[in-house]
Amino acid sequence: xxxxxxxxxxxxxxxxxxxxxxxxxxxxxxxxxxxxxxxxxxxxxxxxxxxxxxxxxxxxxxxxxxxxxxxxxxxxxxxxxxxxxxxxxxxxxxxxxxxxxxxxxxxxxxxxxxxxxxxxxxxxxxxxxxxxxxxxxxxxxxxxxxxxxxxxxxxxxxxxxxxxxxxxxxxxxxxxxxxxxxxxxxxxxxxxxxxxxxxxxxxxxxxxxxxxxxxxxxxxxxxxxxxxxxxxxx
Amino acid sequence: xxxxxxxxxxxxxxxxxxxxxxxxxxxxxxxxxxxxxxxxxxxxxxxxxxxxxxxxxxxxxxxxxxxxxxxxxxxxxxxxxxxxxxxxxxxxxxxxxxxxxxxxxxxxxxxxxxxxxxxxxxxxxxxxxxxxxxxxxxxxxxxxxxxxxxxxxxxxxxxxxxxxxxxxxxxxxxxxxxxxxxxxxxxxxxxxxxxxxxxxxxxxxxxxxxxxxxxxxxxxxxxxxxxxxxxxxxxxxxxxxxxxxxxxxxxxxxxxxxxxxxxxxxxx
Numbered sequence: 001x002x003x004x005x006x007x008x009x010x011x012x013x014x015x016x017x018x019x020x021x022x023x024x025x026x027x028x029x030x031x032x033x034x035x036x037x038x039x040x041x042x043x044x045x046x047x048x049x050x051x052x053x054x055x056x057x058x059x060x061x062x063x064x065x066x067x068x069x070x071x072x073x074x075x076x077x078x079x080x081x082x083x084x085x086x087x088x089x090x091x092x093x094x095x096x097x098x099x100x101x102x103x104x105x106x107x108x109x110x111x112x113x114x115x116x117x118x119x120x121x122x123x124x125x126x127x128x129x130x131x132x133x134x135x136x137x138x139x140x141x142x143x144x145x146x147x148x149x150x151x152x153x154x155x156x157x158x159x160x161x162x163x164x165x166x167x168x169x170x171x172x173x174x175x176x177x178x179x180x181x182x183x184x185x186x187x188x189x190x191x192x193x194x195x196x197x198x199x200x201x202x203x204x205x206x207x208x209x210x211x212x213x214x215x216x217x218x219x220x221x222x223x224x225x226x227x228x229x230x231x232x233x234x
Numbered sequence: 235x236x237x238x239x240x241x242x243x244x245x246x247x248x249x250x251x252x253x254x255x256x257x258x259x260x261x262x263x264x265x266x267x268x269x270x271x272x273x274x275x276x277x278x279x280x281x282x283x284x285x286x287x288x289x290x291x292x293x294x295x296x297x298x299x300x301x302x303x304x305x306x307x308x309x310x311x312x313x314x315x316x317x318x319x320x321x322x323x324x325x326x327x328x329x330x331x332x333x334x335x336x337x338x339x340x341x342x343x344x345x346x347x348x349x350x351x352x353x354x355x356x357x358x359x360x361x362x363x364x365x366x367x368x369x370x371x372x373x374x375x376x377x378x379x380x381x382x383x384x385x386x387x388x389x390x391x392x393x394x395x396x397x398x399x400x401x402x403x404x405x406x407x408x409x410x411x412x413x414x415x416x417x418x419x420x421x422x423x424x425x426x427x428x429x430x431x432x433x434x435x436x437x438x439x440x441x442x443x444x445x446x447x448x449x450x451x452x453x454x455x456x457x458x459x460x461x462x463x464x465x466x467x468x469x470x471x472x473x474x475x476x477x478x479x480x481x482x483x484x485x486x487x488x489x490x491x492x493x494x495x496x497x498x499x500x501x502x
Binding site: 086087088089092093095097098179180181182184194196197198199200201 | 262267270271275276291292293294305306307308407408409410412413416431432433434435462464
């Protein structure tokens with residue numbers, strides 16, 4: 001990768017030169033973080049909605065826990081996944097440690113509470129608004145979930161993007177479970193950490209700029225999709 | 235909107251499940267930050283891969299953690315630098331067939347102003363005594379790495395129990411420790427490879443080298459397949475043997491950073 005004295009020039013060189021190593025790292029970063037967010041959304045949205053609609057003992061505790069886990073330190077998440085996936089751990093036989101799959105699992109653990117907790121809030125508000133109407137139509141709570149999720153899709157998109165922000169920014173979890181292996185599990189954040197520790201600060205910051213652009217791009221795309229849908233929805 | 239949603243979902247799923255890494259023949263090597271960050275593996279692994287078709291995936295951590303990864307069976311081979319711990323690792327049945335592979339040396343780095351006046355002293359023990367005597371800032375790795383263990387060994391041989399505001403345990407890797415030392419004008423014990431490939435030196439400079447006590451040998455160990463059945467014993471042995479073979483030793487010797495050789499063949 002190029003290396004100079006100026007971070008912005010380095011970032012520009014990285015982008016313009018389409019550095020092969022960088023392209024690989026960027027693709028893997030997207031693959032891991034988007035994958036983690038997709039899985040977390042598939043699990044977290046229905047989970048959040050279910051907690052919003054049903055009343056059961058321990059619900060308050062569950063909500064508190066879910067909110068607290070939004071602040072789960074990535075290193076702790078990484079450590080938990082490491083111990084599970086290690087050859088000496090309960091899931092060791094799958095041989096997943098130090099693979100991108102392990103990184104997806106770790107980030108999923110970080111993103112799931114955010115999506116579920118924010119979704120619960122959104123759906124709960126909507127439920128208060130529509131409860132009578134849906135009940136009068138004879139809709140059960142279970143049947144109401146897809147309707148409510150669909151109705152809250154714009155707010156939920158923000159929840160999912162918050163999850164993506166968390167996933168693409170963290171370094172602690174992927175470093176532990178991925179091992180930052182060159183060409184296999186090295187992503188943007190671990191590459192930045194590596195270049196920082198090699199004292200190549202311009203390259204590290206250059207990579208940081210590229211990462212920020214990337215995240216902005218994903219958010220921009222999500223915004224455009226949301227806006228066009230909103231307009232069509234009237 | 236539903237369609238857009240579906241399309242993007244499919245896109246993401248293909249991205250995730252997408253192109254798996256080509257070569258299935260690989261071993262996982264737990265090694266030290268000093269070897270990885272210097273760029274050694276990027277230099278020698280392609281040669282090995284060409285000769286055998288086996289890829290080597292390097293997880294770079296401190297020696298203490300590398301041994302721990304080996305103990306849990308999460309690596310197939312180790313390349314580390316702490317002779318005593320390596321021998322204990324083998325004696326405890328976690329590894330086998332420890333071999334000397336290469337060496338370089340530790341060096342004492344410090345600010346150009348050299349407040350403890352260690353530049354002229356004959357032995358590293360005296361240098362350490364002067365630093366402690368002057369109460370000059372010293373950045374310790376504090377991470378149970380090979381370099382950290384060496385540093386503690388020097389303190390104990392110098393008869394000093396380092397403590398106080400001048401002695402800062404960082405708990406971080408070599409590069410991070412050098413960054414911190416540069417930031418606070420502290421002395422720091424480093425391995426030569428990390429120092430030569432380190433770019434953010436600021437006021438830091440090499441102040442002491444060449445003492446026999448600063449010898450830094452690296453050893454290769456195979457993780458014992460009896461402990462963990464998942465260990466790729468055959469592939470790992472090929473790597474192990476290659477490292478000490480003529481070809482492997484030549485590859486190590488030919489690795490240079492800014493025209494300086496970083497690791498010296500040491501196979502017996």
